[in-house]
Amino acid sequence: MDATKEAQIKAHALALAELLYDETDPEQVKTLAGIEVAVRDHPLEYVGPEIGKFFICTSSGTSSGRKRHIQSIVGRLSLSQRQSQRLKVKARTQWSPQVETCCLLLSANEAYARAADDIAVLTGVCVSGSTQQRLVHRQDLEPPAVDSGVKEMSLDGGKVRLRTPQGQPCQWRDYKGVNLHQCSISAFYKDNDSLVNWLNQQPLAHPLVCLGDGHDGIWNLFSQIGHRSERLEILDWYHLMENLGNVGGSQQRLDAVEACLWQGDVDGAVRLFDDWSHERVDQFIGYLAKHRLRIVNYSYYQAEGISIGSGAVESTIKQIGRRVKISGAQWKEDNVPQVLRHRCAYLNGQFSS
Structure with missing residues (x-):
């Protein structure tokens, strides 16, 4: 001027x-x-x-x-x-x-x-x-399309409180949150088909790193994304350590098991329990067998800059929860999907322009 x-x-x-x-x-x-x-x-x-x-x-x-x-x-x-x-x-x-x-x-x-x-x-x-x-x-808040290739994703579940008639106990229902690392986040309520369809529409890298905890529902969803040969499924290291901690017993033994698992040596970890028979040990060994192919050489992957924990999606669930779980919040079930999309749109920066 x-x-x-x-x-x-x-x-x-x-x-x-x-x-x-x-x-x-x-x-x-x-x-x-x-x-x-x-x-x-x-x-x-x-x-x-x-x-x-x-x-x-x-x-x-x-x-x-x-x-x-x-x-x-x-x-x-x-x-x-x-x-x-x-x-x-x-x-x-x-x-x-x-x-x-x-x-x-x-x-x-x-x-x-x-x-x-x-x-x-x-x-x-x-x-x-x-x-x-x-x-x-009344907003059209469909999950955004991702331009760049998605190299990593993680899935987890969250809870939302539904509105119930006065005098009746509250009801909590699950929703699924997904984090396309450094790309986008989204959440879906009782609509796993839309979640899978949205993910399959994104430009997925080969290999695609899929991170999750031990919940069957998460891995069932991952099984519908891309092709098995293109997915690198990794069990969340911190969830694995949480389950190891639940075994209890000698700290020296737990440290040795952790060292084996850090290198992806499942057989070595199992052998360390040969002299101890206990229900918790049997449960943990069964857990290792179930996720054997998802227990990788965590040391190597971390050195290569590949995520070994699903903290990104857990953070996403917490950030969504700051809106849907504010003190006293209850939601009509029909409104839950839009509320989740609205919060995710905010977290994705869709209102910042």
Whole structure:
């Protein structure tokens, strides 16, 4: 901006400031916080809509068509039908795209009622909690497609609390979370087919590292992704150590077993239990036999920069849980899939642009 225009803006701003100051409650300008609110709210009511009107008319090149009003972060704006089409404003909405984005960002992190309070503090725009919820549920939040090749993925399960009639015990139901390492995350509720279809639509690398704990449901899902010859299935090292710790007994023996498993030596680990017969030992040996092909040389893979733990997806489940498991939260079952997609869209950064 050249110096002449900058000087004109300062002169006009000063004139506006004098006019608006006269309309401000004297008590409000006794604190800086009060001045901040006044300087924000006056433009929202008087200045922003006029500037917005000029920008809209000039940019769209038209003013024809039926008028409607929408609430925006620069104030209440009037748009014609033709202007709305050219500026890509959704039909039948009273909120601007940027207000919707602000609402989606806040409501992805906290309760709708709290998001309504926060949006008013942050932007000066009032959007009720029920409207926050409607905005979320009318969004098209399908899991995003991944551009780059997916080299690693991990799966895990989380829980969500369903709303039950008053007086009845709460019900917790499982959902599946998936993390395409450094690419994307997603979550699916009672829809394993969609999860598998979405994963198979992504550009999967060969080999594809698949990380999971010892749950059968996780490996059943992995078995439907790509081809067996292309998957490198790895049992989560930390889950393996958790099961070893449950055996108990001599710490010296446990350390020796851990050293064998770290090198992928399942037979050596089993031999270390030859002189000890116990139910916990039998369970652990059965566990090793079940996942034998998934117990790799962890030392080598770690040195090669390949993940050996499913911490990425466990972190994903925790981050999703910060929204769906906030204190007192209960969800209608029909709303759960959209709530999960909304939270994942936020975690994927889909609202940041």
